[in-house]
Amino acid sequence: MSSGSDNLEWWRHAVIYQIYIKSFADSDGDGVGDIGGLIAHVADIAAWGADAVWVCPWFESPMRDGGYDITDHRKIDPLFGDLASAERFIEECHRHGLRVLLDFVGNHVSRDHPWFLEALASEPGSDARRRFYFAPGRGEDEDQPPTDWPSIFGGSAWTRESASGEWFLHLFDSSQPDLNWRDEGVRSYVRDTFAFWFDRGVDGFRLDALPGMGKTGELVDAHLGTERFVPESSPEVPFWDQNLVHEVLGEWRSIARSYQPERFLVGEVVVNGATRERSYTRDAELPSLLAITLAKAQFRAESLAAAIRQVGEGLSEGAWSTWTVSSHDERRPVSRYAEGDLERGRRRSRAVHLLALALPGSVCVYQGDELALENVDDIPVDLLQDPIYERTGDRTLVRDGCRVPLPWSEGPAFGFSSGTPWLPQPLGWSALSRTRQVTDPHSTWSILREAVRSRRRLVPGDPDWSLGEPVPGVLELRRGEDFRCWVNCSHAGVPVPTGWRLLIASEPDVGEIPVDGAVWMERTLAPSTP
Incomplete structure (x- = not known):
């Protein structure tokens, strides 16, 4: 068995393009993106310079949480296509030199999953219920949750089911019951699922919400005193980031290493502190972590520097970061950085993407960020689909605004669909469409394309780096x-x-490094010696 480091070296410098399939491109006119739309634009992704794609869940799902509530990990949801179309997409990507990552959700399944339906129909203590976390409630009538654990989506992490009166655990939405990773049947099913997709040519997985799989199994209060669980700032709790997850990851890495070349695993690991992050990148576990700290940083030299240093401190030797400025879960950077001026936000978004592309490791670019799209914050309430809004009523937490369908051209629905898009697109996106930007050498698409396509040639491959502030308010990244x-x-x-x-x-080029701008530079004079 290979150590994996040589097999995975290609990924260490890769640019990964993240696809939220519902909003990428619609081929059949129903207003929802699908695999036919992916296939139609594979050449466009490759031409922009990406090395790989990460496809958000396309598996069978009732879509209560955008496909992250799965009923069958080996079936394609009919909304998107079928297994044959998925295989064609993988083949087309490989034909264009793109590798394919799928999004694997291991913490939970859909409440419509056959296992959970079986559990609901079974008696307390049954094998079917042991695949999940069921428990009696507290109080004389057992009408209070078993613990005080809050959900990441807000409210209690427990919901009572009516048949037996027991409560089941869901760290996210009540439509997403958590799996019990101490159950061998659960682990066996996932091992077989990895093999199912690897055998069909998938090159790896992005692993969703990994720390949630690590639970002690003890139903004791966490005493957080909050309505929402925020893992990056939370003290240690019994339901997140416990040792069980590392045992499972060791199994998954063994499966990935059994293939040649080794399949790539990159983890979404949101925990409090670099020490806990580092525990996920030991040799037997993950080669890379999805680094979301830049997606949380302000456009300030000290904030960006702190985000980068935090990631560097959270890696074991030999592991690397997969940097991201945004994702399907974050407000788009244009809006985050705008401070009331979207054009300022666009300049700053380009600058931070240029910074990310200069950092050591791989980089993930979320669809639409290459077009400098803003977050859409005025979606009518009756069109919102994010379960976070249903649970909290807080529009500032809603993720639909970063998931609005892409503008490909200047025609109806901006070329996304021949029908009505599932979420409305801003009228101003005509000027940001891909067809408009491709012909403009100063567009965000063109500038980032140049950086993406030049990255392996211009940026030193040595993993060493350092930061400085040569001028007040200017962040310097040194590579060699x-x-x-x-x-x-x-x-x-x-x-x-x-x-x-x-x-x-x-x-x-205006003869200087402008406010809200970024540059890559190379030395033309030899450094002076003391």
Whole structure:
């Protein structure tokens, strides 16, 4: 069995394009993206320069949480296509030099999953119920949850089922009951599912909400005193980031290593502190973590630097980060950075993407960020589909705004569909459509395309890096002796330093590094020696 490091070296420098399938492209006119739409645009993704794609769940699902509530991990939901179309998509990606990651959700399934329906029809204590977490409630009538654990989506993490009166655990929505990873049947099913997709040419998995799989099994109160569980700031709790998850990951890594080349596993690991993060990247577990800290950082030199350092401290030797500025779960960076001015947000989004592409490791770019799309915050309430809104009533937490269908052209529905898109698109997106940006050398699409396609050639492959602030408010990323990335978070333009020349800039060349801009530079003069 290979150690895996050589087999996975390709991934260490890859640019991964994240696809939220419902909003990518619709081929049949029902207003929802599908696999036919993916196939139609594989060449476009490859032409932009991506090395791989990550496809959000396309599995059979009632879609109460955008496909993250799965009823069968080996079937394609008819909304998107079928297994034959999925296999064609994988083949088409490989034909264009793209590798394929699927999104695997291991913490929970749908409440419509056959296992959970069987559990509901079974007696307390049955084998069917042991695949999940069922427990009697507290109080004289057992009408209070077994513990005080809050859900990530808000409210209690427990829901009572009417037949037996027992409560079941769901760290997310009540439509997503948590699996019990101490059950051998659960583990066997997932091992077989990994093999099912690897044998069909899938090159790896992005592993969703991994720490949730680590539960002690003890039903004791957490005493958090909050309505929502926020794992990145939480103290240790019995239902998140416990040792069981590492046992399971060891099994999964063994399966990935049994294939040649080794299949890639990248984990979504949201925990409190670098020490806990580091425990997921030991040799027997994950080669890479999805680094979401940049998606949380402010456009300030010190905030960006702190986010990068935190990720670096959370890696074991030999592991690397898969950087991301955004995802299907985050507000789009244009809106995060705008401070009331979307054009400012677009400049800053380009700058932070240029920074991410200069960092060591792989990079994930979420669909639409290459077009500088903003978050859509005015979706009518009756069209919202995110279960977080139903549970909290808080529009600021809703994720639908970053999931609005893409603008491909300037025609009806901006080329996304011949029908009515499942979420409304802003009228202003005509100017941001792909067809408009492809012909503009100064568009976000063109600037990031240049950086993506040049990354392996221009950015040193050495994993070493360091940060500095050569000018107040300017973040400097150093890669080797002869490469620099500067991000200007100050309030004034900054001249290009003597002895350096620009390679790529996030804004048209104006003779300096402008406010809200970023550049890649290479040395033209040998460094002076003391």
